[in-house]
Amino acid sequence: MIKFDLLLKRMWTVLAVLFCTVVSAHAAAITYQLTTHVDGRTITATANLNAGDNLNDKMPQTLWRAYTTYKYYSDADLTQEITEAPADGGTVYVDYEFDPPFILSEEGKDPVYHYLRSYNYSGSNNYLVIYDQSAENEWGTYKQTILSWKSVNGATPKAGSNYPIAKKGHDQWAFYGDGYDFQVRLNDSSIANNYLIWRSTSRAETPMGLGAKPEVGWQLYVNTATNSKMSGTMAMGPYNSTNYLASLENVNSCVWTDKLTTSEQYFDEHNQLVYKQAGTSGTTMNKNNLWWYAFFATPVTDPANSTDIWHVTYKILGADGTWYDDIVLRI
Numbered sequence: 224m225i226k227f228d229l230l231l232k233r234m235w236t237v238l239a240v241l242f243c244t245v246v247s248a249h250a251a252a253i254t255y256q257l258t259t260h261v262d263g264r265t266i267t268a269t270a271n272l273n274a275g276d277n278l279n280d281k282m283p284q285t286l287w288r289a290y291t292t293y294k295y296y297s298d299a300d301l302t303q304e305i306t307e308a309p310a311d312g313g314t315v316y317v318d319y320e321f322d323p324p325f326i327l328s329e330e331g332k333d334p335v336y337h338y339l340r341s342y343n344y345s346g347s348n349n350y351l352v353i354y355d356q357s358a359e360n361e362w363g364t365y366k367q368t369i370l371s372w373k374s375v376n377g378a379t380p381k382a383g384s385n386y387p388i389a390k391k392g393h394d395q396w397a398f399y400g401d402g403y404d405f406q407v408r409l410n411d412s413s414i415a416n417n418y419l420i421w422r423s424t425s426r427a428e429t430p431m432g433l434g435a436k437p438e439v440g441w442q443l444y445v446n447t448a449t450n451s452k453m454s455g456t457m458a459m460g461p462y463n464s465t466n467y468l469a470s471l472e473n474v475n476s477c478v479w480t481d482k483l484t485t486s487e488q489y490f491d492e493h494n495q496l497v498y499k500q501a502g503t504s505g506t507t508m509n510k511n512n513l514w515w516y517a518f519f520a521t522p523v524t525d526p527a528n529s530t531d532i533w534h535v536t537y538k539i540l541g542a543d544g545t546w547y548d549d550i551v552l553r554i
Contacts, residue, residue, distance in 0.1 A: 251312030257286055261404040262439060274310035287494035288402030289443040289457045290323040321401035325520035334397035336410050337520040341471045345511040346450035349374045350471060352478055354409050356389035368432040369478045371471050395523050402443040406436060421480040424464035430477040445495040448513035456517035458496045465490060472515045488513055
């Protein structure tokens, strides 16, 4: 009887190995290849997929960005759309559409300005990102240039001497590009280099400032922080450094780029910023700290107490083939 039991266990072991071998034999290496629209960079990542796997579900983490939807093709010309992994592996070409809940500006045209907002710890108080002109030429010594201003009932800061901002517009920003190359520009054309930049990705708590347009701009990720007013915000990270993010951790000081504490908050398989839950005594703290990295935008034309971020854009094509100006309805 003992010998029979041992023989049965060995048979199950052999069958298990054979099953794993068959499954792995059907898996093939798929290389996802995406070319960014704004700056033409090519990003690739590889995953082992079984024939018929959903390409969108299995796309590697490194390719995902916020406010972006994807389509997949079997050819580099993007003419043969596919949704499932091919049995023989190879390259899958990825295209995307960036559709953020704010209006992008176009190079060479009048900018569309927004307030860039965030929340404090726990998402209870709303803040605006503003520029402190008094430190314009001091950023090399890591003095504050980008500050946070508490918005009570949606109010915006006053401009002038002894007020939070020196000039009207220093609380307003125009956005360009997409989630792979996101540029943020201050409403002040008198400043030659008026782009919102990071200064270091090797030094924690580094104040953000203004500077020349980065060769590759901010990378946008979904932030899963939610409160009673909104769900879903964006995290802004420097190019090629996903563990550093724009942060409002110190609301009494400056807005800085800080290194993510990955044991508390981390990026999931779709590059969404989430908090660690299971087995963590500080679960509530971890969840609340997501707000340090949460940003969103509202148009400057909205009522002062508005924190609505969603809009519908109607694109109208005339019978003669002419595209008319977009009609934007905010929700």
